[in-house]
């Protein structure tokens with residue numbers, strides 16, 4: 001059974017869009033959709049690439065416990081069909097000048113409302129913070145606001161507004177309407193089928209389960225897969241490309257699970273990076289460190305690990321750390337399933353071993369033994385919301401005499417693909433973990449790489465960074481077994 005329309009909740013009502021009879025296409029962004037409506041122009045376009053947060057909205061959906069969860073997202077990166085089964089909340093819904101929400105009132109009281117362009121986005125991020133945290137720490141507040149830029153004044157009064165307002169267990173007028181909204185969302189879910197949209201120029205499929213997705217992948221090998229669309233949406237918003245055929249995996253619950261299997265953590269390719277981050281803080285701390293500085297909360301609420309590995313970018317943040325953990329990807333097609341070590345999976349610049357009919361379904365991450373040390377480093381021009389200039393995932397196992405039993409030095413940003421410094425690894429294996437050997441190995445790191453010069457750094461700068469990261473790793477791990 002399939003359907004050709006999408007349904008979501010806006011202004012506490014179900015909205016249905018039939019793309020055959022509408023001015024919208026399946027790749028119209030939620031931002032452009034809102035800007036086309038008479039009463040939702042508070043959502044602004046600043047950059048159209050996920051960097052400024054002026055377009056922030058909140059998406060609410062029902063979680064496994066039957067509660068509504070509220071997530072701030074950049075509406076410039078969301079294609080309309082991705083709203084299926086969700087509540088879209090904009091700044092107009094949060095409050096009005098007659099009936100202000102506590103976060104809006106606090107922004108007024110602290111003089112945090114600085115310009116009309118950015119303030120709606122700040123309100124939306126603060127609203128999601130309000131719903132999810134009571135008395136949040138400064139770290140949580142900073143993280144919630146990282147994806148919202150102000151170019152005029154500064155963040156102090158805005159942060160003060162968040163501190164003042166987020167004290168109320170999320171109580172507000174949304175609470176009164178939650179049951180009503182849940183009924184609407186349950187109604188949509190109950191009638192939900194796989195979505196097949198055919199327009200004159202585009203086809204867009206949103207399968208409801210993995211079986212349907214694999215069937216479609218086989219039938220439409222030319223279609224692009226999307227999940228969070230935080231990479232792919234830029235083709236539309238920046239390059240103005242027409243994407244003729246898309247298979248959107250974001251509605252497949254089977255791909256969104258994260259589970260502890262004992263020796264391994266299995267992560268669904270469609271789990272969002274924010275969900276993975278929250279899950280792995282204790283179990284895979286170096287992966288947590290990676291995700292803590294990945295994009296912004298708005299990006300992590302959409303982006304997936306399947307998308308980060310699927311794009312196989314040489315500056316993608318998860319490949320180096322996942323290779324250091326010795327992770328594998330599980331890929332599936334109607335022909336069956338394969339498990340491939342991530343070290344082998346990425347084969348070149350944005351190239352992988354994925355066949356045309358396959359989908360990355362899971363990532364298998366072995367839990368390291370206690371005496372194995374895994375660390376992650378990222379050098380970028382800014383700590384937050386910035387792409388890596390050089391990144392590294394390192395793994396070290398020492399014996400009781402501080403001799404290297406196993407070592408892996410994986411770098412991002414140093415070549416056309418994520419790559420190991422094999423010469424340095426081979427040199428260090430069997431040697432004592434001491435400074436003189438590290439200094440020699442730093443000289444060998446150059447041999448593995450052909451970095452480029454670009455806006456982020458010169459190639460020589462990258463070489464220095466790569467060498468020094470090894471020294472940093474040594475400083476942080478020397479004597480750990482003592």
Ligand SMILES: Cc1cc2nc3c(=O)[nH]c(=O)nc-3n(C[C@H](O)[C@H](O)[C@H](O)COP(=O)(O)OP(=O)(O)OC[C@H]3O[C@@H](n4cnc5c(N)ncnc54)[C@H](O)[C@@H]3O)c2cc1C
Pocket residue numbers: 049050051224225226227228229230231232233249269270293294295296299302303304305306307308309310311315316317318354358359360361385386387388
């Ligand atoms: C503002 C901003 C900040 C960013 N910051 C970072 C950062 O700090 N670090 C970083 O590494 N990246 C960053 N990115 C890039 C992007 O967010 C990540 O690569 C993200 O993980 C992509 O996931 P997605 O689900 O959105 O992928 P999508 O855009 O949906 O897809 C990306 C690619 O993966 C393929 N794909 C998706 N799912 C699958 C699947 N299940 N199987 C096979 N192929 C699949 C798609 O076909 C496509 O080629 C940033 C992007 C933006 C816009």
Ligand code: FES
Pocket residue numbers: 044045046047048049050051052053054055056074075076077
């Ligand atoms: S318009 Fe800048 S993040 Fe969307």
Ligand code: FES
Pocket residue numbers: 113114115116117118119149150151152153154
């Ligand atoms: S609040 Fe808009 S630029 Fe500062």
